[in-house]
Amino acid sequence: MENKNNSCSDCAIINCQKQDKTYPQFCPTQKLTKEDIAKIEQLYMEDNNREVSRVSAEIEAQFYCKYTRVEETIEFAKRLNMKKIGIATCVGLLEESRTFAEILKKHDFEVYSAACKIGAMKKTEITGLDKEKTLTTGNIMCNPILQAQTLNKENTDLNVVIGLCVGHDSLFYKYSQALCTTLITKDRVLAHNPAGALYQTGTYYKKLLQ
Numbered sequence: 001m002e003n004k005n006n007s008c009s010d011c012a013i014i015n016c017q018k019q020d021k022t023y024p025q026f027c028p029t030q031k032l033t034k035e036d037i038a039k040i041e042q043l044y045m046e047d048n049n050r051e052v053s054r055v056s057a058e059i060e061a062q063f064y065c066k067y068t069r070v071e072e073t074i075e076f077a078k079r080l081n082m083k084k085i086g087i088a089t090c091v092g093l094l095e096e097s098r099t100f101a102e103i104l105k106k107h108d109f110e111v112y113s114a115a116c117k118i119g120a121m122k123k124t125e126i127t128g129l130d131k132e133k134t135l136t137t138g139n140i141m142c143n144p145i146l147q148a149q150t151l152n153k154e155n156t157d158l159n160v161v162i163g164l165c166v167g168h169d170s171l172f173y174k175y176s177q178a179l180c181t182t183l184i185t186k187d188r189v190l191a192h193n194p195a196g197a198l199y200q201t202g203t204y205y206k207k208l209l210q
């Protein structure tokens with residue numbers, strides 16, 4: 001019997017990719033109406049969505065398993081004729097951001113970066129956090145809204161996220177005017193490799209499934 005909560009992560013068929021099997025009953029692809037598809041097609045015609053989508057697919061095909069994400073990001077910005085790259089960085093990853101900025105400059109991009117503690121505003125004042133909860137990490141708040149506004153003012157063409165915290169990244173994406181991509185996803189325990197926990201659920205990270 002169909003479980004109404006089933007979705008793509010419950011699918012072992014993946015007929016959407018190769019079209020050589022039958023869609024499962026719960027598949028959202030087979031539930032699409034012609035009108036639904038027309039609306040999505042229309043969205044790809046807006047702004048530069050079609051071009052972004054095409055360029056992404058071209059890079060994926062041309063450099064499949066050849067380019068690192070750093071190289072793919074550069075290629076993406078070049079092919080979309082982007083000139084100015086914003087970096088929204090965690091202060092804990094400023095060294096990595098400096099290296100990335102240096103690489104971007106070698107490729108003739110203009111770079112402007114905004115670190116997470118920009119504005120030096122206080123967690124206790126802005127978020128209402130109890131002072132005792134600031135003892136480990138300090139009272140200066142991560143300020144993704146100001147990071148986004150700063151890069152917006154600089155009219156960046158693409159914003160690259162480097163190691164923003166879970167949730168802070170969400171607010172950055174929400175307020176960024178430019179397209180965003182993520183170069184580094186912070187994971188303080190797994191050296192910024194959050195997938196590591198998923199790969200280890202059979203052994204060391206069994207607890208995640210318990």
Ligand code: SF4
Binds near residue numbers: 014015023030
């Ligand atoms: S879209 Fe359909 S076929 Fe594709 S992964 Fe989701 S459920 Fe499976």
